[in-house]
Amino acid sequence: MVDSAQLSVLAKAQLYQWIYVITGRTWLVHAGDAKGLHNLSPVSLAKGYAALEMTDHAPTCLTVSNSTLSMEAFQHVITSCSFTATTQHTGNAARPWEYSGSLKSMIALDSETAGYDLAGGSIGYGNYFDKECFCSAFIYDPNNEPCSRLDLAKERLWINATCGSMSLPRSWMDKLKIIGFAYVHIEDWYWSVNVADMPKQVVELTDRCVTDVCDVDSNGYCKVKHAVDRACFCSALTVDLEGDSRSGLELTKEWLWINATCGPTLLPNDWTNKLKTTGFAYILMEEWHWPRCVADMPKQVIDRTSHQCSTDACEVDVNGYCKVKRAVDRACFCRDIVYDSCGGSCHVFETRIDYVKWLHDLCGSVQDWHGLPDNWRQVAAPTPLEILPWRWTIKPTETCASNEWKIRSIALTNIATLFAAFLSHGRSTPRIIRGFLLRPRPGSWFSKAALIVALQLLANWFNTFLIQKTPGYEDTPAIQVMLLWCSIPRLTWLTVLLIGVRSFEALDFSATSPYLLAELIFQLLSSYYMGITIQYGRKHNFYFGGLENADRETPAQLMYVGALIWLIIVCLAPIGIILAATYSIEKNRRLEKAPLMRSQGGAYGTFPVGGQNNRVSHKTPMALFQILVIGMLLLWIAQWLFWGGFIGVSSEEFCPPKLGILTVRPLHTTVFKEGASSLLPHYTHLILIIQYQISLPSPSPAVRLYKCYKRRHTVRYTGLSRKALEDQRQRLVAEKEAKLESEVKKRKAQEDDTTKGKQIWFSRYVQNGRFKHWVLVIEDTKYELRRDDSSGNYTANIASWTIDKEKREAAIAEQKQPHINGYYVCLVGWTTKQPQELKQICEEVMSQFGKYNLVFNNCQNFLKTFADRVISEAALDWAWFRENTKTEYQETQALKIPTPDEIIAANRSAAQQQITANNQRQINHNIHMMSEAIHVQSQISLANQLSAMNQQFQIANQNNQQPQINQMMTC
Incomplete structure (x- = not known):
C-alpha cells in the first residue's frame, strides 16, 4: 500500500494520473483523497520548495536523525518529498513493465520522477524538495534534540528557514551561539584608541575568548564565523581603579570603551562625572x-x-x-x-x-x-522708547500732564462730536417722500467732505503751530504730529448712524456720504502710523512674545493689538461692502423685473412686494449701512486701543504743552463742522414734504414748480422732448402687452391639456411680504405644510381644495394674471400617481423633513421635495415654482413704473378723499412743528414765500382768476 501522506503533492498528482489512466479510478487510497490533484498550480505547494543543496546547511547530527513519530530517516523523508524541474524517465519508457518468470511477478523496467511541470510552471534545472511535504513528515522532539552547542544553532536555524518557527520551541533563540551582543564578530571588535597603553593580559583576553558562532545569512541559514565571547572577555577583565592615575581624555576614552563593551559594572559609581x-x-x-x-x-x-x-x-x-x-x-x-x-x-x-x-x-x-x-x-526686554515705532518725542520743559488727562482730552473731543451729532440730527430735514427718495448731486456731499477734512486738518495744524511756538518745543515735527493726530478715534460712526437713519423704513445715504468720504480720507491718513506700528511690531516680534517682561508691557500690547485690529478691519470691510453691494445690485435687478400689481395678491417671484413698493428702490440697503456703521465702530475701538496703549507707553515722551488749549480747539472745530453740515437743506425736498402734508385740492404753485424742474431735468439729461419720451413709453407698454398676451395663450393651452395625467396646480397668497398660503393642488386635494396653533409643530396637511376656474379665467382675461380673491394660482405640471400613492409620498417626505427652519427647511422646501417625487412632466411655470427662476411670462407681467408726478397726484387724491377735520388739524400741527424746527433764515423765507403763493392761489380761485395764475406759473 502506498503511504500518500509522505509524498510531495507533485508525486501524488503523478500517481493519480497513472491510476486514472490504467483503472479509471478517481482516488488514490480512499474516496476523495485526490481532490485538487487533477488541476495543480504553483500555489499548490503551500510552503514552497527549496533546492536539494539546501540540506547541506543542516548539521550532520540532524541529517542522520530519524523522525520522532514515523522513525523515518531524514534522508528518506527528503527523497520522498523531492522532485525535478521536469518529469524524467530512468529505463525503458516504451516498455515500463515485464513479467519475470523466475520471480513469477511483474518487474519495473522504467522509473519516472515527479516534475514541477505538473503544476503548470517552470523552474531551473535541478533537484528540489517540497517544504510542506518534509515539514509534515519529519517531526522531532524539541525536548530531545539531536544536536547541541554550535550544531544546535545550525539545526534550529535550518528548521526555522525550512519549516518556520512553529516547529521550534517558543524561546528557540535563547542561548544560541549567534553573532549579536553576546558574540561579537572578530572584525567588529573595537579597541580603544589607546590600546597600546592597556595591560598585555587585557589584549590577550581576546584570543582566549574567540569561538565559532553562527552568522545568519540572507536565507536564514548558518554561516560559521569567528567571534569574541563577550561574557568570557568581561568576566576575565579587571580594572585597577585605585592605581590608575590617568585623567582627562585618555581616561574618558578607556572608560567609555569599557562601558560600551562590558557595561558599567567594572567602573566606579560616579564614573560619568569624570568624563x-x-x-x-x-x-x-x-x-x-x-x-x-x-x-x-x-x-x-x-x-x-x-x-x-x-x-x-x-x-x-x-x-x-x-x-x-x-x-x-x-x-x-x-x-x-x-x-x-x-x-x-x-x-x-x-x-x-x-x-x-x-x-x-x-x-x-x-x-x-x-x-x-x-x-x-x-x-x-525693550524699553519704552524702544517699543515706540518712531524716534521723535515731545518732551516736557515743565510738569507733564498725567496719562489720565491725556486720555480724558480725547474723550472730551468724542463727547463734543456726540453732542454735535445729536444737534445735527435734531435740525436735519427729512428728505424722504412716501414712495421715493430724492438725491442731491454728488458735488454737494463731496464739498461737505472736503470741508470736514479741511477743518480737521486746520485744527491739527493750529495745534501743532501752538506747540512749536511754545519755548522748548521748537523742534517738534509738524507733519508727523499732524498725521499722528489724524489717527485719533472719532465718533463718525455715531454721526453716520444718527444722520443716516431718518425713519424705520428708509436710510438717507446722501446725508451720510460726506461723513463717510471724510472718514475714508482720515483712515487713509491714519494708515501711515498704523502701518509703521504693524511693520515695527512684526519686525521685532512684538506680536509673538517680544514684549515679555518689558516695562509697560500691557499698554504696549494694547497699542500693537489695536494697530493690528485696525488693519484686519480695513482689509475685511471692503469685502463686506462688495458683497452687500453685489446683493443690492442683484436685488434691484430682480425688483426691476418684478410686476407692479394693481391688486393685493402676490406676483411671480420668491419675495413679492405689493403696490408701488415693487418698483426699484433708491434706498441704501440695510446690510450695506450696517457694515459701514459696524466697520467704523470697530475702527473707533481699534484706534482707542492704539491711543490708549500709545499714551501709556510714551508717558512723558509724548507730553504736548498747554493741553487744555489744545483740547478746546478741536471741540470748537467739531461743533462747527457738524453744525455746518446740518445747515445745508435741500429746498426742493422741503417744498415736496409740505405739499404732501397739506394735500391741496388742486396743483399748487410749488408742485408746478417741481414739475417744471423735473421736465427740464429730463430733457437736459436725455436730449428728448416730453412728447418723444411719452411716445417711447407707450411703445414699450404695447410691446409688453403683446408679449404678455402670447404667454397667456401658451398657458391656456397647457391648462386645457388633460392627456398628460393629473394636473398639478400651485397656489400661494402673500400678505405684507409674508407667505400666508403655499400649497400644491391635485384633483381638488391640497398638499401643504401647516403649523399646529396649539402645539406649534409643523405637520403635513392633506385636505380638500377647490379651484374656482371661472373666477380664475375671468382674472386672466381682465388682468392677464391668474388671481382669485388674492390667491395666485398657476399650473406647474402633471402627475400619473394615484391618490393613495400621492398620500404615501407626502407622508414619506414629512417623515424625512426634519426640524423646521425659516430659512433653509421651510414649507417651500417641503413642497419642492414633494413635487420632485410626484411630477411626471413639467409645465411652463415649473422653473419659476422650483428654482425661483422667472420665465418670459413673469418678465412681461411687469407694468410701467409710475412717475413721481403720478405718485404725488395719487397721494393728493387719496388725501382729499380721506381727510377729516381732525386730520386737517393734525396736518396744521405738523406744519407748525416743522416750521419751529427750521432755524435757517433762508428756509423761513422760503416757507413764507410758499404761504404767500398758496394764499394768492386761494384768492384767485375765489375771484375766478385761475388763468392769470396759470400764466404766471407756466414754464
Missing part, C-alpha cells in the same frame, strides 16, 4: 555660536574659543565609543566674561536683548558665575 565628553561642559566647535553683536566684541573675548578655552573632548557615538572632537570649555570661557565685557551694539535694543540671552544661556548655569546685572530680565 571629558561634549555636552554641557564642553561645546563642540561646530555648535558654538556668537551673539549678533559679535562685531563689537573685544578681540580677547573672541580669541578664548580658539586659544585659552579650546580643547579635545569625546563625542559619544551611537555604539557608546569615543570620537575625539575639538570643543570649547564652557567653564573656562565664562570665568572671565561679564555683561560689561562688551559694549557698542551689545547694549542697544535687539542686539542687547540677544546678547543678554546669549550670556544667560551660555553661563547662567555655570557654578559661581554672576556676570549679569541684578535686573537682567528688564535689560533683556
Whole structure:
C-alpha cells in the first residue's frame, strides 16, 4: 500500500494520473483523497520548495536523525518529498513493465520522477524538495534534540528557514551561539584608541575568548564565523581603579570603551562625572555660536574659543565609543566674561536683548558665575522708547500732564462730536417722500467732505503751530504730529448712524456720504502710523512674545493689538461692502423685473412686494449701512486701543504743552463742522414734504414748480422732448402687452391639456411680504405644510381644495394674471400617481423633513421635495415654482413704473378723499412743528414765500382768476 501522506503533492498528482489512466479510478487510497490533484498550480505547494543543496546547511547530527513519530530517516523523508524541474524517465519508457518468470511477478523496467511541470510552471534545472511535504513528515522532539552547542544553532536555524518557527520551541533563540551582543564578530571588535597603553593580559583576553558562532545569512541559514565571547572577555577583565592615575581624555576614552563593551559594572559609581565628553561642559566647535553683536566684541573675548578655552573632548557615538572632537570649555570661557565685557551694539535694543540671552544661556548655569546685572530680565526686554515705532518725542520743559488727562482730552473731543451729532440730527430735514427718495448731486456731499477734512486738518495744524511756538518745543515735527493726530478715534460712526437713519423704513445715504468720504480720507491718513506700528511690531516680534517682561508691557500690547485690529478691519470691510453691494445690485435687478400689481395678491417671484413698493428702490440697503456703521465702530475701538496703549507707553515722551488749549480747539472745530453740515437743506425736498402734508385740492404753485424742474431735468439729461419720451413709453407698454398676451395663450393651452395625467396646480397668497398660503393642488386635494396653533409643530396637511376656474379665467382675461380673491394660482405640471400613492409620498417626505427652519427647511422646501417625487412632466411655470427662476411670462407681467408726478397726484387724491377735520388739524400741527424746527433764515423765507403763493392761489380761485395764475406759473 502506498503511504500518500509522505509524498510531495507533485508525486501524488503523478500517481493519480497513472491510476486514472490504467483503472479509471478517481482516488488514490480512499474516496476523495485526490481532490485538487487533477488541476495543480504553483500555489499548490503551500510552503514552497527549496533546492536539494539546501540540506547541506543542516548539521550532520540532524541529517542522520530519524523522525520522532514515523522513525523515518531524514534522508528518506527528503527523497520522498523531492522532485525535478521536469518529469524524467530512468529505463525503458516504451516498455515500463515485464513479467519475470523466475520471480513469477511483474518487474519495473522504467522509473519516472515527479516534475514541477505538473503544476503548470517552470523552474531551473535541478533537484528540489517540497517544504510542506518534509515539514509534515519529519517531526522531532524539541525536548530531545539531536544536536547541541554550535550544531544546535545550525539545526534550529535550518528548521526555522525550512519549516518556520512553529516547529521550534517558543524561546528557540535563547542561548544560541549567534553573532549579536553576546558574540561579537572578530572584525567588529573595537579597541580603544589607546590600546597600546592597556595591560598585555587585557589584549590577550581576546584570543582566549574567540569561538565559532553562527552568522545568519540572507536565507536564514548558518554561516560559521569567528567571534569574541563577550561574557568570557568581561568576566576575565579587571580594572585597577585605585592605581590608575590617568585623567582627562585618555581616561574618558578607556572608560567609555569599557562601558560600551562590558557595561558599567567594572567602573566606579560616579564614573560619568569624570568624563571629558561634549555636552554641557564642553561645546563642540561646530555648535558654538556668537551673539549678533559679535562685531563689537573685544578681540580677547573672541580669541578664548580658539586659544585659552579650546580643547579635545569625546563625542559619544551611537555604539557608546569615543570620537575625539575639538570643543570649547564652557567653564573656562565664562570665568572671565561679564555683561560689561562688551559694549557698542551689545547694549542697544535687539542686539542687547540677544546678547543678554546669549550670556544667560551660555553661563547662567555655570557654578559661581554672576556676570549679569541684578535686573537682567528688564535689560533683556525693550524699553519704552524702544517699543515706540518712531524716534521723535515731545518732551516736557515743565510738569507733564498725567496719562489720565491725556486720555480724558480725547474723550472730551468724542463727547463734543456726540453732542454735535445729536444737534445735527435734531435740525436735519427729512428728505424722504412716501414712495421715493430724492438725491442731491454728488458735488454737494463731496464739498461737505472736503470741508470736514479741511477743518480737521486746520485744527491739527493750529495745534501743532501752538506747540512749536511754545519755548522748548521748537523742534517738534509738524507733519508727523499732524498725521499722528489724524489717527485719533472719532465718533463718525455715531454721526453716520444718527444722520443716516431718518425713519424705520428708509436710510438717507446722501446725508451720510460726506461723513463717510471724510472718514475714508482720515483712515487713509491714519494708515501711515498704523502701518509703521504693524511693520515695527512684526519686525521685532512684538506680536509673538517680544514684549515679555518689558516695562509697560500691557499698554504696549494694547497699542500693537489695536494697530493690528485696525488693519484686519480695513482689509475685511471692503469685502463686506462688495458683497452687500453685489446683493443690492442683484436685488434691484430682480425688483426691476418684478410686476407692479394693481391688486393685493402676490406676483411671480420668491419675495413679492405689493403696490408701488415693487418698483426699484433708491434706498441704501440695510446690510450695506450696517457694515459701514459696524466697520467704523470697530475702527473707533481699534484706534482707542492704539491711543490708549500709545499714551501709556510714551508717558512723558509724548507730553504736548498747554493741553487744555489744545483740547478746546478741536471741540470748537467739531461743533462747527457738524453744525455746518446740518445747515445745508435741500429746498426742493422741503417744498415736496409740505405739499404732501397739506394735500391741496388742486396743483399748487410749488408742485408746478417741481414739475417744471423735473421736465427740464429730463430733457437736459436725455436730449428728448416730453412728447418723444411719452411716445417711447407707450411703445414699450404695447410691446409688453403683446408679449404678455402670447404667454397667456401658451398657458391656456397647457391648462386645457388633460392627456398628460393629473394636473398639478400651485397656489400661494402673500400678505405684507409674508407667505400666508403655499400649497400644491391635485384633483381638488391640497398638499401643504401647516403649523399646529396649539402645539406649534409643523405637520403635513392633506385636505380638500377647490379651484374656482371661472373666477380664475375671468382674472386672466381682465388682468392677464391668474388671481382669485388674492390667491395666485398657476399650473406647474402633471402627475400619473394615484391618490393613495400621492398620500404615501407626502407622508414619506414629512417623515424625512426634519426640524423646521425659516430659512433653509421651510414649507417651500417641503413642497419642492414633494413635487420632485410626484411630477411626471413639467409645465411652463415649473422653473419659476422650483428654482425661483422667472420665465418670459413673469418678465412681461411687469407694468410701467409710475412717475413721481403720478405718485404725488395719487397721494393728493387719496388725501382729499380721506381727510377729516381732525386730520386737517393734525396736518396744521405738523406744519407748525416743522416750521419751529427750521432755524435757517433762508428756509423761513422760503416757507413764507410758499404761504404767500398758496394764499394768492386761494384768492384767485375765489375771484375766478385761475388763468392769470396759470400764466404766471407756466414754464
